[in-house]
Amino acid sequence: MSRILIAEDEARIAAFLEKGLRAQGFVTTSVSNGLAACEHARTGAFDLLILDIGLPVLDGFTVLRQLREARVSTPVIILTARDSVADAVAGLGGGADDYIRKPFAFEELLARVRLRLRTGPAPEATVLRAGELALDLRTRRIHVGEHPVELSAREFALAEVFLRNPDQVLTRAQLLSQVWGFDYDPGSNVVDVYVRYLRRKLGADRIETVRGAGYRLRVG
Ligand code: CA
Numbered sequence: 334m335s336r337i338l339i340a341e342d343e344a345r346i347a348a349f350l351e352k353g354l355r356a357q358g359f360v361t362t363s364v365s366n367g368l369a370a371c372e373h374a375r376t377g378a379f380d381l382l383i384l385d386i387g388l389p390v391l392d393g394f395t396v397l398r399q400l401r402e403a404r405v406s407t408p409v410i411i412l413t414a415r416d417s418v419a420d421a422v423a424g425l426g427g428g429a430d431d432y433i434r435k436p437f438a439f440e441e442l443l444a445r446v447r448l449r450l451r452t453g454p455a456p457e458a459t460v461l462r463a464g465e466l467a468l469d470l471r472t473r474r475i476h477v478g479e480h481p482v483e484l485s486a487r488e489f490a491l492a493e494v495f496l497r498n499p500d501q502v503l504t505r506a507q508l509l510s511q512v513w514g515f516d517y518d519p520g521s522n523v524v525d526v527y528v529r530y531l532r533r534k535l536g537a538d539r540i541e542t543v544r545g546a547g548y549r550l551r552v553g
Pocket of ligand 1: 341342343385386387388
């Protein structure tokens with residue numbers, strides 16, 4: 334199981350990352366300043382560091398420099414504000430492996446995380462199953478019984494969240510944050526629209542509406 338250290342001082346973003354990554358089976362630890370990030374990363378107990386640049390005590394660049402000087406080779410993905418491409422480039426020069434600009438969709442971050450961990454410890458199961466559905470994370474294909482079904486990237490991401498949480502009620506807010514990112518307008522009806530697409534492709538009864546609560550993938 335991969336262990337991820339999150340260094341982010343904005344509580345909302347840290348919580349969003351922790352929740353999302355834990356739902357994907359990662360073990361996470363979160364720190365809110367650069368000094369704590371350094372101390373934790375130096376223990377060597379982490380497989381990946383997600384590092385915000387604007388951190389109190391020591392900024393992300395300093396953390397990165399100190400870690401690389403101390404020969405800590407843990408992969409680092411830096412988080413940077415949308416308009417700070419120069420920051421990102423400097424981060425890569427300073428030994429970061431990748432960067433992602435805020436705001437970001439969770440799906441996008443997850444793809445980067447998986448890429449960085451690819452050579453790490455044993456990967457998780459690549460096929461998720463629930464009832465007749467089988468979703469292959471490697472080939473990005475889904476089958477209903479024997480039949481392959483074509484899904485768009487967004488539909489696939491939504492289906493993945495359902496298959497990771499079979500038989501559980503998922504609120505619109507949960508689905509929004511997992512698939513569209515924390516900055517998405519909570520008043521948007523995009524979840525309902527995509528649930529409708531999935532029902533059309535996977536079978537109308539497959540996803541149940543739980544009134545006033547959200548949606549549930551039926552497995553029976
Ligand atoms: Ca910050």
